[in-house]
Amino acid sequence: MIAVIILIGAMSGVFTAAGLFALITSVGVINRYADVSGTSRHVSLYEECIIIGATAANAVYVLGITVRIGMTGCIIFGLISGIFIGTFLISLAETVKALPIFVHRAKAGTGLGFIVAATAAGKALGQLVYYLYMY
Template sequence: MPEAELWQKAAEGGGRTGAGAGFLVMLGNVSGQLLLAAAGLSCGIFVGCLVMSLAETLKALPVLSRRLRLAVGLPYLLLSIAAGKCAGSLYYFLYGIGRQ
């Protein structure tokens, strides 16, 4: 039996007949939609936290550049801050600092 026919048969309820077949298909659709909603919400929260942390870093840069009287090396300062944040997050996740 070709693969396309197998998928079609599974979508129709696995070859079952009666009221149970429609319920299984509906249950699969609902659980898939709930899983998709949970994944979308999680991704949205992650991106929101990432954006807010970057915004906090960018708000601190003018103050830091004025206090250091830095006019020429600002791109290098920004690159070093980003590299430090990346190294810190990798250390945090790879060595399990947040776990108890």
């Protein structure tokens, strides 16, 4: 009975992770990173890194492994997390065409770059505050 529960839990995790990877791929985050950085030939490497990173993070979380990275590691992790979440949200907004609607309704024809940069900086700062003080 316990083996069945473990199997169901593991399969649920696998299906949830597959759904997340499908969402990231369909939104176009990986392709956008490759286009912006000029490394389109390494898209499969990006995908593998995301899968390995998510698998490692899940293993650390599920198994309760303590990873001591210090203050510098927290700062680096916070910056990387903020960058990823910010770019993921921007890619998602581009996919659903939310940015043009926002620009039209807010009448923000000029200064759009500032709005995007401020949003990204705010998300990165929020990640830093969370991981440095609240975590």
